[in-house]
Amino acid sequence: MNTNALVECRGLGKSFNGRIALQNVDLTLGRGKVIGLLGPNGSGKTTLIKILNGLLQPTTGTCAISGAMPGTYTKSIISYLPDKSYFADWMKVNDLLDMFEGFYMDFDRAKAETMCGYLGIHPTDRIKEMSKGTREKIQLILVMSRNAELYLLDEPIAGVDPAARDYILNTIINNYNEEGTILISTHLITDIEKILDEVVFLREGRVIRHEAVDDIRMREGKSIDELFKEDFRMVPIYEGGEMR
Amino acid sequence: MTGRLIKFEMRSSFRHLLIVWAALMAMTILMCIIYAVSGMDSYAAFMDSTRVAEVISAIVHIAAWLVYVALMVALVVLTIAIVILRFHRGLLGDEGYLMHTLPVKEWQLITSKGVVAALAVLGSSILVAISGFMVVSTINHVSIAQIMQDIAAFMHTEKLMPLLVVEGIIIAILGILKSVYQIYASLAIGQLVNRYRILLALGAYIGIGTVLSIIAMLGVFFGSLLGLDEWISNLSANVTAFEQVVMLFCFVVEAIQLVIFHIVTERIMSRKLNLL
């Protein structure tokens, strides 16, 4: 088994036309962990994930996944769930399975088919005719049916109903490769904090906290959700009473 | 991996195109039948016998032409749409989130799109040509044997004619690829901004066209300064050499453009990909 760090970011920064999305991010993530990437909207979660999976190029700094710069190799060991539906609408479930099987050596087709079966999804069903919720589930099934080293899950539970949320979280924790690490971004902390080993807090593009969750609970006597609310408390513009 | 990408791309691109190709071929055959029947003596005699038959015949002809032309237009529109949309949606839209995270290189993605798009354009062009040829020759009562003879005769008009035809085909294919890649480069430039992407892509396309004509004009201008036109007129004394130089020149010009468009597209997509 590999002993080096799975993810290693050094001085990572990204700006879009002068607007800073990430700055000076130093981050080391180990293997076999479930890690929450937490922060309010616009704090740089998606940007960080997109740099790790190679969809964006950093403006400054470097990052390495399993020792390699983002590229063809890292893409073959990263399983990425975007917050978008990325299917070509003409496809059938079978076409998608073929595609994943054809491009990802670590794809477990039988597993994906079983999971589709549980949901009553047939391999000849057309993506176009499915509800948004079903599409999201299929995408999750495909992503979690890979024995990847790193799973990057971008807001998997945003905007779904509680039943779907339970399904999604169960699918995630029951199906990942145990030697792999899951990085899961969200702003809905209560729902996922039980499944986390570590958290990374992002604020305005900086990592302000990276710790094991049980260490935090032990020391602070607080849930991650409470700590998050404290760390990201909105500062009132006028403090100390009424304006005169 | 490129092969797999191409296979996948074929399935998405050709799924509508094949239907229109089949429809056009069916319509072509129908047109040929209609005109073959119209050309018969017994038909003419029947036409003369009654006014109603004449009206029906006219309606059939007009309707056939309307459908035929509509199919031609549909084919052209669909082909262009495939070239643009398969790239725009497949690599720069939401599908891009999957395509760009597959363990393949950027050039493989672009090449798979380009090759399939060029095949679509080539296929549609050939089909339109064959169809037009068939209809026109049926109307003019030219037999297939006659056509074959004409082609054979054309091939013998000059000693190197077969070579020239092959060269012409290669350059035509290269030209198609280049045109496809010019669209790709423009779309890649367009995606650099977050709004008005299509507008910028259109501007880029026109801009590239303008720059190319300016370069061509400058080329002619400086060429004549360097005495290139004199060299060419000397060369034209030897027809074969002249033809080959022209062919080579066309080939090089198309190839250079193709390479530049590919590099521009590839660099933008690997360094400045901007999926919304």
Add this chain to the structure above:
Amino acid sequence: MEWKIDDSRPIWPQIKEQLMRDIVAGKYPMGSPFPTVRDLAEDAKVNRNTMQRALSELENEGLVITNRTSGRTVTMDENLIKLTRGKIAKEKIVSFRQEMEDMGFTMEEIISLMRGSDSDVEKGE
């Protein structure tokens, strides 16, 4: 199974305590096979590392035994289970007593309350 997990405390000790209680209560009989980390994690909706840690603690205390071939089983050591049961009871009682004393009850009052025989305390006289 009903899992009660408080997010403001480390999760693995809470899981360990609940499993311990289930063992001494006989929910997992002595010598019977113990569920896998995977199944337990799925049931408790926690990740496997957390469940693994809780089970390791149970193993350290000898309540659960790992056999190389047959997976985990509940201990056959009746004495250990009795001891554990006593320990848990003691902890409960200590914290209960503390709470009652904080409210001003004396030991005698507590005992009679628990017997349900002293109506004076209930009437507040």
